[in-house]
Amino acid sequence: MGITCYWALLLSALLFGVSRVGFYESPANTRTYNSRVIDWMRSRFFRFMDIVVVPGHAAAETVRAMGVQPSRIMQGFNAVDVSEFHRASSLAALQNCSVNSNFGHRYLYVGQLIHRKRVDAIIAAFTQIATPYDELTILGSGSLRGELESMASLSNARISFLEYAENSTVPAIMSSYHTLVLASEREVWGLVVNEALASGMHVVVTENCGVLPSVRGMRGIYAVDENLIDLAKQMTASRRSWNGRILQPEILRHTPERFAGVFDSAFILSLREKKFGRAQTGERDEL
Template identity: 25%
Template sequence: MRILIIHQYLWSHYKGKIYSELQKIVNTHKNDELLVLQTSLNEITRANLGPVDRSIHQYNYQVLVDDYYENIPNTTRARKMLYWVRKFKPDVVNVSGYYEPAMNMVIFYCRMVGIKVIISVDSTEEDKPNIWWKETIKRFVVNRAQGFFCYGSKASEYMLKFGAKPEQILLENNAVDNEKIASIYQEAYPNRDNEKQKFALRPYNFIYTGRLMAIKNVKNLVIAFSKVKNKDWGLIILGDGAEGENLRNYVADNQIEGVKFIEGQAWYNVPKFMAIGDVFVLPSYSEPWGLVVNEAMVCGMPVVVSNKCGSSHDLVKNGENGYTFNPYDTEELAQILLKFVNEPQKINSFGDVSKEVIKKYSPGQVAQEMYSGFKKVLYEHK
């Protein structure tokens, strides 16, 4: 079985771990071969989050263009992807998404020459406003595939709406490098008090980590936090982005105490900052999944996640390891934050549940489900 995966950019450390685990599985089958095409090195919006760490990518891969993804014309992407499809001669191809012209060219070509296609899907119906003609195009593209790797139950629901059959849903999972993140967190935790003193933090802290963009809805998190009014609790905002200055000005203008801004960090430093937080919050208006929720749960943290994030439907057990909320309702979010302020003993008990829930969302498990999916599509859809 010859497997070809086409992905957008090499920077994705979490995908690197999954593909490395998949390579291990492939290596145990002498007639199997894996090749991953990484279209680019990175995307512009993540350029300040650290360089590509090639040591993570322990699998057979080719980088098509040494540039940012946004700088590569669709014609160049399509030409290079199709060159490798013809050169590698795969039995099954896994493409990332169904919304980019170059990826769609690959889908149509493979359909024409009889190569099986699996589409990786991180979109959900609630991601963006659904325009009828765009939905029609999506339906047409989706129905060219024989299988789907979905990042969560909401993504699979979206594919079923487009006409995918239940047996074509081959994966409902998404993972980060659990072992690495847990190791970094555990190494940093003993120095927690010193780091909190260094950043002049309060005894307890809610924490957001991610880009500071309008869609991330961090302002509503700040507004909700301002309603808490408890001197023992602070809010850490870890990240950079276009909304950074506006958020700082809003905090200053409204004299909101206890908010600490910290510049964005490379992925491998984020667990160190999780170690000085107590409750993780992701308030996004839209998030196909939100892998940072996985990271927080690996670190044993309670998670408060917007119900517009795909991961909220699979990872958050309301009242057990966290809560979901309407991202437009700051009062609802404030009341959830107060649950931890009023009962700080929830932090440890909820965190323990988080660590238990996240165990099955591991790179090894995702890789095994992917491999089984490739076999199913190839051998059961002759």
């Protein structure tokens, strides 16, 4: 039913000469449906768009692989309210000196406790590299909670679980930790990475996450192989290089307002090209 509605809208737009702007965010490794028919329909649909907006490098690569011309792709940056996260976490950090102490490194996981997130691998890696003063906190709920708690109880490392937190309290929680760890088997993006970076944390994140190509090169990022063979190594590297919260993280440039501006530009360009004809502009840079 959903697919039929999309194609009906596209057909109507084509018949009446209406400008068409599409949005696509899924890297290739996160697709649920990959049959030849679905792949063909997906690629044809987006090739009929005047402009396709994507939230990062991984999605842009996927759209190009569909056959969409680079000149028709406008790339933004998937966003959360990084300014508010930065403000709230900075304020909380001033009241909490533990994050800057020398008593141990504090790791944090935030998310669902399900197989795809591979929290068991985080626990195993932490157990392998933890000093007596290091801590790992698992914040989240899900079907694997009991199994993960049992696994943690067999470890000599300091591992604790928090089941629930209001969204408004997450910046303050993050201000008390040094490194976020996201070891997912696949993620369309991973907005918790934006939140952690905005809070001044380091982030250990797998190659499988759509966010990584867009944040690679930012201070505090430690990339992990998709098979997690270097997870413990990168967690150790983050601990060794910790020198306090990152006070002005690069992620602060990537606000929701800036991402909204990409859509505004896409609509304007689509209407302009509909009126005056498509300009041969080449591939557009990230806005």
